[in-house]
Amino acid sequence: MSATLKHIKINNINVPIVFEEDKHLPILNLQLVFKNSGYIQDKNKNGLASLSAKLLNEGTKELGSTKFAQKLEDSAISLHSNIGFETFVIELSSIKEVNDKGLKLLKQLLNDPNYDKDVLEKLKTISTGGLKRKEHDFDYIASTNLKKILFKNTPLESPASGTIKSISNIKLSDIENFLNKTIDLNNLIIVAGGDINFKDLSKKLNSLLKDIKADNSNKFQEVKVSEKVQTKIIKKDTQQAYIYFGSPFYTNVSSNDNYKAKVASFILGGSGFGSRLMEEIRVKRGLAYSAYGYVSINKSHTYFTGYLQTKLESADEAKDLVIQIVDNFVKEGVTKEELDSAKNFILGSEPLRTETLSQRLHRAFTLYYRGLDFNYTEKELEKIENLTLEELNSYIQSHKEIKKLSFSIVRK
Template sequence: MIRAALFALGLLAALPARAEVDIQEITTPGGITAWLVEEHSNPFVALELRFRGGTSLDSPETLGAMSLMTHTLEEGAGEMDANEFATRSEELAASFSYNVYDDVLTVSAKFLTENRDDAIEHLRESLVNPRFDQDALDRVRGQMLLIIQSDAKDPRTQASRALDKLVFGDHPYSRNGDGTLETVAALDRDNVLAAHQAGIARDRLYVSAVGDITADELSALLDRLLGDLPETGAPLPGKAELNLPGGTHVTPFATPQSVAVFAQPGIDRDHEDFFAAFILNHVLGGGGFESRLMTEVREKRGLTYGVYSYLANKDNADLWAGSVASANDRVAEAIEVIRAQWDEVRRNGITAEELEDAKTYLTGAYPLRFDGNGPIANIAVGMQMDDLPIDYIATRNDKVMAVTLEDVNRVAREYLDPDALTFVVVGQPEGLMGDTAAN
């Protein structure tokens, strides 16, 4: 019942969608910086923590350690075992979520104002004093092994993994952050403790909070919650050197439909041409049914149910990437059409109508992202990690509108690179020849 009340408050906090967000930056007496949006209309707070590093901190021998550690944080802490920790969370009507990705470990917390102090102490125990009991480690390990086995049968996952191996070489991005059957099976408690020490530290911490809390209250809360974390964690990975040789690279896989993923060099998030590239990608492959790729590959030729492209900005690499799936006897044609559109847009650009339609959509959809305390907190902490200014939300649409047709078409000529556009195909594609990507 209490959790239902918390969920209802979350929905109430989501209305109406807010296009204007007043963010204030605070620094605690203990030296923790955070971004805060005060919203006192509901007695509810969303707190977001980010630790830079993520699964990229795993060594080749301990792949999966960061994932096993992260997903065991709520499986008991302090004096509480896994069941007692879950029961206490229910009693407090507090919601905690722990996830890890290539570049970041995330912690999301939602709690009622009346239970704030107890909820923060509960969360603190999971971050500072996780138990990592052997039965919990074995249970989570078993779940991870099942996921790895399932992924081995999924052509889309295998295509993404094959592309990572080809593009990133020896960089941590080339590895499977979930680990392999062999590495995960071999992980012990010492590996998990080492991952905890490496990944959850104050030198890589980003914080945002949205809801019924003042700056002074948040300052005291954060020092209590995070003050006992290690000052420093493991060294972060360096920049990745990209291997994008062009062509098509085939990994045989028994399936009636091939999956193709593709990539070329991208553009850094803070580059002056980013917004022009952002709009260009929307027209080329990011705009759903209105995009050039969807029109040419699906609507005109019926080669796929879906095709898309996107700007992939990692901490240490930038790609312009995409994906398509098609029947084995049609995927070669789908790839040919994608290459042709890549070259067509590079040579001839987009139209003024396409630009205006893209601007209308991108500026109109943006305020809809701010539909509650949790989403706003998530956006605010992401802004910090991307080193965006605190007024970015207010100025973002102006940056989109300032892009000219000349800007977009210059970026198309300068950045779209059909020769470097590299395809990795997993399946049994007919009529495709190419190097076989590493398994």
């Protein structure tokens, strides 16, 4: 990794910066990442974080949406906000010649968001329209209902976009309160890279962020996955069955054994053709066009999940087959051929994962956010290369919780 971890003091707060100088690219890529500030903070106002990010994309109160967007477009500056479950991100990207203009516009946005009732109503109308269209998106319905099962009574139970009812109840004051609590130096991690040295960047960041307060620190929340095995079937007028499934997987982002989870996940269902799920469900039985499954390891939660689509008359058979495949996977483990194939792909594809500056910055941020060293990936690849069949199968057999599969199915 070319990135380094540095710090900058702003208003007596030591703000971490994941930084990579790259003189080959005459650009600046800057991300203000606010931790513990995604839709994990929606609480009883589902969709609040998403709507808040969308409002920030509407420019400043002084200029309004159109004029602000025009200023960005005139200089080919990209400035937008987005959310994850754990993070709220404001990203700026520009060529070197207009860096100062981009930073100036970002500062105006931070100091003067477009808190306007008409803008909010427009965003609510657009969001509501999107949610109405999703009423006919059967993948979305199956996926959303699976999360209701797996993450019951947690912030992950509800979709990031909220519901039609929850969106209608969000007020301008809710967004102001959310952004005031989120955009705080105590929550901030900066990710930056491009053709700029750290000394110059530090000066620009001090000017950009000096007006940001340091009053609030959003607390990290761990999310538990339900162990209760359930099946929820939603009946819709559909020509095929949409089957989503998931189960607990006990690990955390700092576990020394996560490289084994990566290989096991790849073999079970993450590799497409050649994976156990695809081989058994599609190739051998022709029950689905595709079938996937993977272990998702996040700072706040980890779990196993997957999905497939099949003919209506094959839905029960496909569901039972998923249970059987996972059960056999835990009981019997993998073959030497599967392990060798997984190693070859993971090790061989590694250079493609860090080709671009944005890829390298994203990886460096992820490692820092998870409390891992920047050379973690290199060490992980060495461990994968040296992983034995006995070690992997012993690991797989120790994770019997993955067999506690719940299903969310949309069918006729």
